[in-house]
Amino acid sequence: MNVLRAALLASAAVTLAASSAALAQDSYVSDSGTLTPGAAETVYPSKPPYSPYADRNFPTFPLFGDTHLHTSFSMDAGAFGARLSPRDAYVFAKGNQVTSSTGQPVKLSRPLDFLVVADHSDNMGFFPDLLAGKPEIMADPQGRKWHDMVVGGDGATAALQIISAFSQNTFPPALLYTPDSSAYRSAWAETIKAAEEANDPGRFTAFIGYEWTSNTGGNNLHRNVIFRDGGDKASQVVPYTVYAPGSDDPRDLWKWMAAYEEKTGGQVLAIAHNGNLSNGRMFPILDPGTDAPMDREYAATRAHWERLYEATQTKGDGETHPFLSPNDEFADFERWDVGNLDLSVKKTPEMLEHEYARSALKNGLKLEANLGVNPYKFGMVGSTDAHTGLVAIEEDNFFGKTVPQEPNPERTQEAFVRNDNGVVFDWQVSGSGYAVVWARENTRESIFDAMQRRETYATTGTRMIVRFFGGFDFAPADATSRNPAIIGYTRGVPMGGDIGPAPEGKVPTFLVAALRDPIGANLDRYQIVKGWLDADGNVHEQVYDVAWSGDRTPGADGKVPAVGDTVDVADATWTNTIGAPELIAVWSDPDFDPTQRAFYYGRVLEIPTPRWPAYDAKRFGITLEEEVTTKLQERAYTSPIWYTPAS
Amino acid sequence: MASWFRRLVAEPLVQFLVIGVLLFAGYELLRGRELAEDAPETIVVSEGRLAQIAEIFTRTWQRPPTAEELRGMVDTFVREEIYYREGRKLGLDEDDTVLRRRIQQKMEFVLEPSSEELTPPDGALEAYLADNRESFRLPARVAFTQIYFDPDRTDAETAAEAALAALGGDQPPSSDALGDPTMLPAVMPLTSSERIAATIGPEFAAAIEAAPVGEWTGPVRSAFGWHLVHVDEREPARDPPLEDISDIVRRDWEQQRRREIADARFAELRRRYTVVVAPLPDQQAAAAPAELATE
Numbered sequence: 001m002n003v004l005r006a007a008l009l010a011s012a013a014v015t016l017a018a019s020s021a022a023l024a025q026d027s028y029v030s031d032s033g034t035l036t037p038g039a040a041e042t043v044y045p046s047k048p049p050y051s052p053y054a055d056r057n058f059p060t061f062p063l064f065g066d067t068h069l070h071t072s073f074s075m076d077a078g079a080f081g082a083r084l085s086p087r088d089a090y091v092f093a094k095g096n097q098v099t100s101s102t103g104q105p106v107k108l109s110r111p112l113d114f115l116v117v118a119d120h121s122d123n124m125g126f127f128p129d130l131l132a133g134k135p136e137i138m139a140d141p142q143g144r145k146w147h148d149m150v151v152g153g154d155g156a157t158a159a160l161q162i163i164s165a166f167s168q169n170t171f172p173p174a175l176l177y178t179p180d181s182s183a184y185r186s187a188w189a190e191t192i193k194a195a196e197e198a199n200d201p202g203r204f205t206a207f208i209g210y211e212w213t214s215n216t217g218g219n220n221l222h223r224n225v226i227f228r229d230g231g232d233k234a235s236q237v238v239p240y241t242v243y244a245p246g247s248d249d250p251r252d253l254w255k256w257m258a259a260y261e262e263k264t265g266g267q268v269l270a271i272a273h274n275g276n277l278s279n280g281r282m283f284p285i286l287d288p289g290t291d292a293p294m295d296r297e298y299a300a301t302r303a304h305w306e307r308l309y310e311a312t313q314t315k316g317d318g319e320t321h322p323f324l325s326p327n328d329e330f331a332d333f334e335r336w337d338v339g340n341l342d343l344s345v346k347k348t349p350e351m352l353e354h355e356y357a358r359s360a361l362k363n364g365l366k367l368e369a370n371l372g373v374n375p376y377k378f379g380m381v382g383s384t385d386a387h388t389g390l391v392a393i394e395e396d397n398f399f400g401k402t403v404p405q406e407p408n409p410e411r412t413q414e415a416f417v418r419n420d421n422g423v424v425f426d427w428q429v430s431g432s433g434y435a436v437v438w439a440r441e442n443t444r445e446s447i448f449d450a451m452q453r454r455e456t457y458a459t460t461g462t463r464m465i466v467r468f469f470g471g472f473d474f475a476p477a478d479a480t481s482r483n484p485a486i487i488g489y490t491r492g493v494p495m496g497g498d499i500g501p502a503p504e505g506k507v508p509t510f511l512v513a514a515l516r517d518p519i520g521a522n523l524d525r526y527q528i529v530k531g532w533l534d535a536d537g538n539v540h541e542q543v544y545d546v547a548w549s550g551d552r553t554p555g556a557d558g559k560v561p562a563v564g565d566t567v568d569v570a571d572a573t574w575t576n577t578i579g580a581p582e583l584i585a586v587w588s589d590p591d592f593d594p595t596q597r598a599f600y601y602g603r604v605l606e607i608p609t610p611r612w613p614a615y616d617a618k619r620f621g622i623t624l625e626e627e628v629t630t631k632l633q634e635r636a637y638t639s640p641i642w643y644t645p646a647s
Numbered sequence: 648m649a650s651w652f653r654r655l656v657a658e659p660l661v662q663f664l665v666i667g668v669l670l671f672a673g674y675e676l677l678r679g680r681e682l683a684e685d686a687p688e689t690i691v692v693s694e695g696r697l698a699q700i701a702e703i704f705t706r707t708w709q710r711p712p713t714a715e716e717l718r719g720m721v722d723t724f725v726r727e728e729i730y731y732r733e734g735r736k737l738g739l740d741e742d743d744t745v746l747r748r749r750i751q752q753k754m755e756f757v758l759e760p761s762s763e764e765l766t767p768p769d770g771a772l773e774a775y776l777a778d779n780r781e782s783f784r785l786p787a788r789v790a791f792t793q794i795y796f797d798p799d800r801t802d803a804e805t806a807a808e809a810a811l812a813a814l815g816g817d818q819p820p821s822s823d824a825l826g827d828p829t830m831l832p833a834v835m836p837l838t839s840s841e842r843i844a845a846t847i848g849p850e851f852a853a854a855i856e857a858a859p860v861g862e863w864t865g866p867v868r869s870a871f872g873w874h875l876v877h878v879d880e881r882e883p884a885r886d887p888p889l890e891d892i893s894d895i896v897r898r899d900w901e902q903q904r905r906r907e908i909a910d911a912r913f914a915e916l917r918r919r920y921t922v923v924v925a926p927l928p929d930q931q932a933a934a935a936p937a938e939l940a941t942e
Contacts, residue, residue: 072752075745075749078745078748079745079748110841237706237709238703238706240707241707243723244719244720244723245703245704245707245708245716245720246707256707259709260709262709465830467830481828482823483828484828484830513830515831515871518844518845518846518848518869518870518871519844519848519870581870581872582829582830584828
């Protein structure tokens with residue numbers, strides 16, 4: 001009996017301590033998700049909206065989604081009170097109204113096109129799975145009795161008897177946990193099941209995924225792992241954890257990814273986020289751990305597995321920092337630079353270079369020149385990292401990063417984290433962002449492949465449509481064409497692609513276009529951010545204004561003046577009397593040197609709009625503190641196009 | 648008593664033997680108790696547990712662990728178990744919000760209905776569909792072609808009116824040649840009003856709701872400018888039959904049934920408890936703690 005008790009306690013201990021997930025079971029309760037028919041009918045045009053005589057083997061509409069959502073399955077979300085499961089998360093993402101963990105009704109303005117529920121792999125754990133009908137249960141008389149009660153409609157009584165038996169140590173030994181038994185089912189199996197049920201090819205894509213949460217010393221090195229595959233492959237493995245047999249080193253995660261692909265023939269990718277909370281560890285130039293020069297293998301492996309970076313989310317924006325980009329008047333945006341994730345260590349200026357996307361893209365050019373491969377050749381996405389089960393980050397529909405941040409009058413006053421090293425307030429949490437993918441169709445395979453080729457962009461929470469093409473043959477007349485996308489794909493490459501070396505006498509030209517969010521704000525300007533490596537091995541950056549609304553002209557400093565501001569903070573409104581609904585232009589690099597490696601990416605800014613605390617102030621009738629930011633210019637960051645000179 | 652026994656008991660050797668036995672027994676007992684106090688607790692890492700640990704490793708790394716790796720994981724497990732036990736002795740599992748919420752989550756999992764309980768009896772789906780027609784109704788859809796007029800390039804509304812007139816004339820131009828370039832879709836197939844609103848905006852979607860089929864109308868306003876619209880086809884809202892949407896109806900039904908069962912099971916648990924709540928601050932001090940009626 002003592003052995004039995006010990007075994008029971010041991011298994012409970014394993015569960016409670018949130019050890020890594022165990023076996024997937026091959027048969028389990030078939031709970032299912034919901035799909036209301038309003039969302040089920042085909043809602044996006046099946047015909048591409050371009051001229052019928054055009055070839056249509058390129059993407060014609062962008063898909064909006066989130067690559068990073070947590071539900072009650074994540075221990076920290078559950079600890080904060082999250083009650084929504086992956087199934088609920090998909091129901092919400094598809095545009096249905098749900099009740100939030102704090103009991104409030106909530107609905108998206110428009111459905112999303114795809115979602116990755118990425119709960120922390122360390123918390124997957126077990127839950128008792130009573131009566132999955134396995135043979136050993138039926139063989140045991142008590143087990144059979146319970147099973148028959150369930151089938152006969154008296155499952156409740158059976159469940160309660162089972163619980164009692166467990167607690168009084170009278171649970172039949174034959175039904176106890178063993179690796180092959182069905183006594184436990186894992187949260188990983190549940191995650192897969194929810195994704196499989198919610199996945200609706202052509203209409204909504206539910207990816208299987210998880211977050212690997214390396215956080216040693218409070219320094220954020222988290223990655224989200226996304227599967228191209230379905231449950232048949234994903235259930236053959238368990239997610240990589242930080243607890244044993246896992247580790248906190250990204251190189252081990254990459255080994256796990258390779259082992260998965262080798263075993264199953266499937267495909268996975270990893271997306272890192274929150275370099276701003278890594279205290280200088282996200283984008284190293286030296287080999288992490290030894291501080292020797294980075295070796296080619298690290299660079300090649302990283303480049304292989306991490307083709308995207310999550311550049312904006314609720315824990316601050318990661319594009320660039322005013323210290324790194326002092327000449328960029330838009331660089332100070334949703335800035336979180338006090339310290340690492342738990343504020344156990346303060347930020348110092350030397351760390352910043354290794355934390356932000358633009359700087360990493362630049363250093364990637366430098367490393368490529370030395371090593372022959374660029375470890376930081378990544379495209380951009382946004383996502384939420386919400387821990388509420390809700391992808392609800394629109395400024396006027398913001399349900400917070402954690403459940404205590406769901407709408408309430410106090411949420412603009414609390415601290416997110418505070419200690420002797422500093423403070424980050426809840427009002428600093430961003431209403432951000434979305435991952436937007438130019439995929440040919442709304443399926444796992446198509447979206448995943450688009451992510452692999454980096455044909456993606458990030459937005460900070462609105463649904464701008466952004467095109468970015470690069471090549472050597474775009475002409476100004478292309479900006480007035482009726483079919484810019486056709487021109488873009490046939491005479492250049494889309495965002496995420498490569499160009500070069502430049503033909504004799506030619507410079508890189510870019511065909512850029514942006515369309516505002518139909519229920520959002522007008523656009524201010526379309527910029528191109530260029531980074532390059534000079535002959536001395538130094539990196540540089542420059543931001544160019546390429547297209548803008550109205551008849552503004554660049555000032556003496558070469559910059560286009562601010563677009564203006566129609567925000568009424570007290571009323572939490574703005575008007576689209578400034579800005580433009582659509583911007584399109586062709587731009588050629590005026591400072592091009594064909595011998596220098598470079599990258600170019602698009603950044604599109606909207607006119608100023610109210611930030612979520614302004615909506616809180618209005619709706620709850622509260623007064624905000626002076627320092628609370630109440631407006632912002634939402635933006636999009638495209639994946640870069642890289643220029644490589646002749647060798 | 649038999650005389651032989653009396654003689655035995657009176658025999659000093661026997662008495663000494665008995666005292667000796669008693670002494671030894673007593674000593675063993677005491678020593679045993681001491682030993683029991685110092686005796687280590689047992690943690691058993693059973694075969695099942697070992698197999699589980701090895702299985703986790705195998706499913707992570709796609710190969711079984713080496714003996715050394717397995718030993719390492721066993722050590723980790725044992726360390727965890729010890730901390731767990733000692734922690735429980737210290738009562739660290741009490742009043743811990745995280746643990747309590749985790750246990751609530753596990754209980755809710757435990758009480759989740761099985762697939763048999765979620766099998767709809769005959770007629771249940773038909774009844775559910777009948778009771779919830781509005782949720783399953785397919786909205787009206789419109790297919791259209793549109794021409795866009797950019798207010799930044801021209802007096803868009805006037806240009807649209809002129810184009811409309813031209814389209815209604817004797818030799819109407821091709822719609823491709825009219826209007827201004829835009830990234831908005833020129834053609835949309837049968838699409839719900841909600842989705843049109845998500846693409847071109849709510850004012851546009853509302854404006855074309857009443858537009859006649861088969862002719863150009865406008866100018867229609869949107870957030871982007873002005874449009875002429877040619878409604879190609881209209882499909883009214885309809886209630887699809889069960890066989891077309893049985894999967895969706897079933898999922899919805901299961902969702903509701905799952906909630907009902909979960910609520911019912913919690914109610915049963917609740918019945919086992921009497922809850923006594925101290926008077927809430929806004930109640931007068933005179934009132935005694937109320938006993939909440941069991942639901």
